[in-house]
Amino acid sequence: MSERGGNRPREQFDFLDVPVELAARRLLGCELHRELDGELLRVRIVETEAYDQDDPASHSHRGPTPRNRAMFEAAGHLYVYLSHGIHYCCNVVTGRAGYGSGVLIRAVEPLEGEASMEARRGRGGFELTNGPGKVGQALGIDRSLTGHDLALAPLRLIERPVLPPEAIATSIRVGISKAAELPRRFYVRGNPYVSRFHGAPS
DNA sequence: TGGACGATTGACT
DNA sequence: GTCAATCGTCCAA
Numbered sequence: 001m002s003e004r005g006g007n008r009p010r011e012q013f014d015f016l017d018v019p020v021e022l023a024a025r026r027l028l029g030c031e032l033h034r035e036l037d038g039e040l041l042r043v044r045i046v047e048t049e050a051y052d053q054d055d056p057a058s059h060s061h062r063g064p065t066p067r068n069r070a071m072f073e074a075a076g077h078l079y080v081y082l083s084h085g086i087h088y089c090c091n092v093v094t095g096r097a098g099y100g101s102g103v104l105i106r107a108v109e110p111l112e113g114e115a116s117m118e119a120r121r122g123r124g125g126f127e128l129t130n131g132p133g134k135v136g137q138a139l140g141i142d143r144s145l146t147g148h149d150l151a152l153a154p155l156r157l158i159e160r161p162v163l164p165p166e167a168i169a170t171s172i173r174v175g176i177s178k179a180a181e182l183p184r185r186f187y188v189r190g191n192p193y194v195s196r197f198h199g200a201p202s
Numbered sequence: 203t204g205g206a207c208g209a210t211t212g213a214c215t
Numbered sequence: 216g217t218c219a220a221t222c223g224t225c226c227a228a
Contacts, residue, residue: 049209057209059224067224084210085222091209104209133210143223176209204228215217 012151013076015159016094020101023075023094024050024186027103029163031111034139035154041113041139043129044160045105047187047194049173051091052101056178060100070147071100076157080136080146087133088142092150092157106132106174106185109193130195163188 016023027045034041051058053071059081060071070079074097083089091102108129110117117138118124129138136142141155150157169189172181187194 051209059209062225065224081209082221082223084208084220086220087210089209106209131210173209204226206226207224208222211220213217213219 010074010076010151012159013074013157016075016092017096018094020050020052020094020103021184021186023092023101024048024103024184025168026162027092027105028168028186028188029160031158031160032105032108032139033156033158034113034141036116036140039113039116041117042111043108043135043139044111045107046109046191047105047107047130048185049104049106050101050184050186051104052095053099055182055184057173057176057180057182058100060102064100068100071102073097073147076150078145078148078150078155080141080143082143083133088136089132090136090139090141104132105135107187107191107193107195108135108138109191110138126192128193130193 015026027048030045032043053060059068064072070077071093073093075094077093079091079093079102080088090105093102095101121128121138129135167189169187170183171185173185
C-alpha cells in the first residue's frame, strides 16, 4: 500500500521509523488534522502507548490477520480497532512495513473545532478527549479509516518538535493483562486532557 | 461453529 | 467502587 522502493517508509514519516517506544515519545505534541463535515478539527497528542509484535499485549503479537494488517504497514498509516464492541481506538503505525508496531493515541488536547467535538461526544471539558474511545468519537473515526495514509485528507498527522524529556512522564499501560508491567505509556506532564492515572509511574 | 474475551466508558450504588 | 453495554476476533473443539 505504501511501498515506494521496497520497505522504505515515506520521508515525511521517517521520524516514526524508530523503535516504538521512541515513536510514542515523538508523537507527543504532534497534531492530528481531521476534516469532517466540511470542518477542520485540530488536536494535539498528549498521551500514547507503545505496542509491537514482540509484545504479548499487542494485537500484532500473533502475526498479521485481517483485523490487524494495518499495523504491518509502513510508518504513518492508521490502525483503528473496535474496543469492547463499542469504542473505536486509533493507532499511528510505526516502524518498517512488515513489522507490526504502532502507537495507541490515548488522549488529545483540542486546538480547533472543539464545539463540534463536544456535540459529537455529548460532553465537554477534560472529558472531551481524555481516553482512546473518546478520541475516536470526538474526531468521528471508525474502522473505515483503518489503513488510511496519514499524509492525506481527511486525517493527517502533523509532526511537531519533540518535547523536552522533563515534559514527558512514563508509566505502565492501562487496561491490559499481558506484559502489564512494561513502562510503555507516555504522557505530557500536567496536561489536563491526559486520562485518569491508572498505572505506577517510573 | 460456539463461546470467551477485550489497548473502554459511563451510569449507578 | 462496581458493573453492564455490546460485538468483532480468535481459538478450541
